[in-house]
Amino acid sequence: MAEQSKENMVQRTGPQNAQLQQLIQLLKKQASEQKVGLWKRIASDLELPTRQRRLVNLYKISQHTKENEAIIVPGKVLGTGELAHKVNVAAFSFSGSAREKISKAHGACLSIPELIEKNPKGQNVRIIG
Numbered sequence: 508m509a510e511q512s513k514e515n516m517v518q519r520t521g522p523q524n525a526q527l528q529q530l531i532q533l534l535k536k537q538a539s540e541q542k543v544g545l546w547k548r549i550a551s552d553l554e555l556p557t558r559q560r561r562l563v564n565l566y567k568i569s570q571h572t573k574e575n576e577a578i579i580v581p582g583k584v585l586g587t588g589e590l591a592h593k594v595n596v597a598a599f600s601f602s603g604s605a606r607e608k609i610s611k612a613h614g615a616c617l618s619i620p621e622l623i624e625k626n627p628k629g630q631n632v633r634i635i636g
Contacts (some may be wrong), residue, residue: 535621563585
């Protein structure tokens with residue numbers, strides 16, 4: 508009976524998306540080299556199954572940020588709502604309307620590797636979501 512239950516258990520294998528796997532490896536490497544816990548936290552959040560990954564709407568970003576702040580979303584940014592001020596947003600992915608609205612507010616949409624390149628120590632970056 509115990510052997511049968513072991514066979515029926517599904518083992519998590521992690522993300523199958525090659526681009527996401529490379530990003531997770533980059534984050535872990537950066538966390539180790541720079542001794543920055545932020546990158547390790549983002550890597551562990553991105554390793555979650557797709558259904559558990561974060562989805563953040565613009566109105567939430569607008570509510571919880573200040574002008575010119577840098578934030579990171581370990582998941583996808585969606586375009587529901589408006590962005591009332593300039594914010595630099597790094598995320599794994601963006602919807603088309605989210606990109607458009609962030610640009611309209613004079614903010615920046617960055618990929619996570621771009622954020623790592625600009626700010627390897629992860630200083631003054633908040634996680635949203």
